[in-house]
Amino acid sequence: MIERQVSPEPGAFEQMASLTLDTALFRSEFHLCDRVSEYLADIVAQSHEDPARYANFSSQLINEMIEFSFRSAVPTGQIDFRLLKNEERVRVSIEFAPVSDHQPDWLANDTSAIANGHPAVGDLWGLADAIRVNLHTEEHKENHVTLMADFALLEAVR
């Protein structure tokens, strides 16, 4: 397992919600990226002082993660969207099997990937950096990867 941008773990994560889709179905409709990201963002924001604004904020990155998986996932098997939380954070995680020629990009967790001809990867990390959300990845056996973003559980956006 390789983890990028490791952050201190304040406590174990508990599962809040999960959604599993057939990857072929998911990849058949680009609009599903928007639908799923807004659905997850609404749940991420529900404990915030201003849920509508935080949902909009978090959906910006969640949507990009989902679009990235939309473009990178092999069109077979399943894709898992999960929401987990501990006392400080809500974690959005997406697990899928990427097509093999995308794999080296998982190691390039910075915007240099744009110069290497993979703008989607660089844009994803660039966005996370810009809006200061901790994004990280894990690689698993059987060619699966997990994208994870950690959002504040309560803090209001300014």
Place this chain on the structure above:
Amino acid sequence: MSPSSPSFAVEFDEINQEIVLRGTMRVRSPEEMTDATDLIRRSFGHGGHLVYVNIKRLTHLNMTAFRCIADVLTEACLADPQRRIVIVASSVIAWSAPLFETLASAQPNLSVEIYDSAFYPGQTFVEDESFIPILRTQTKMTWRHEREILPRHGMKEGMAIADICCGIGDFATLIKRQFNPTRLIALDHSKKSLEYARRVAAEFGLNSIEYTYGDASQMLLADNQFDFVTCRHSLQIFDRPDILLRELYRICKPGGRVYITNEKNSHCLGEPHSESIRWTYDEVAKLFSHFDMDVEMGPKSRRLLTDAGFDTIKVESFMVTNLDGDPRDFADVIEAWENVYAGQMAVRRGDSPDFIRRFRQGFKDHVLAALHPKGYAGWPIWAASGRKPF
């Protein structure tokens, strides 16, 4: 959920040298951005040495679209290093300024500014904190009528309700108590008003009202969410009420209703001194018109709702008077109007001292009418609602 209609628009305002981007830009491929980027490119060709890129109402943007915009902005920066490009973002959309600042760090002639005024013409007057006590008194006076009127327009217990342009949130707390909605969201563009609203709601133990900071003409609320949407005394202070109504329509469920209230200020009345009072309120209407606001909107409600696509429209008017409750409340409201209209707006318009003196006299006469033991003072309001068709 976000708006389910992924639509966006790009326009160039030649007078203000401003490229305006708005809506939801989540495109699958750069080709879908071609028309937009062509227009931006052409706009820079027509623009001068200072061009604004207004993204205040760009609510959703994926990185495919961002990359297209970034490329055309970078190209414009490099083509004319003397040209200054200012990206104007809003604090409502929390991700936009940090994202576009990544471009500013690479291009010295590009900058990002967060600009939260000029969302609507009356903003500087209405979002003034000193207005809070008077808004509270106004709601107290109108609620006596509206709690009877609202059920006639379809409000009932157990609904999902949105109060747009909620101000200090006092109407929302009254709705909560009277109609016990399953969901109640209250949106406004004044952070100070919302802070006040949250504090008052917490003191009253009304914890389930969702107060949200937002721009009523481009809300971060999804389509078809609410059974009943209210927007009181606010369309009249927007220069484009049609845009606001379009948003109210969008968030309302099919079969749900949008309820609006507006005034006709020139019909404010009082006895004694009716002539002085009438002259002043005629001038109030002209003063607001000077600032692109229409406080004569009340009777136009039916047309506005019809043009916005609503059906089964209901319109009624009511008169807040000095005989409703404590006449001192009404007098306080009139004195606050005098302070804002004569003390601030007329001064800003550049009116002469003689005009302002006569203008103030009408308000003083209205106060006298309100407090006079045999006097009568009135403030007419139009309440209207329309159903969003199935």
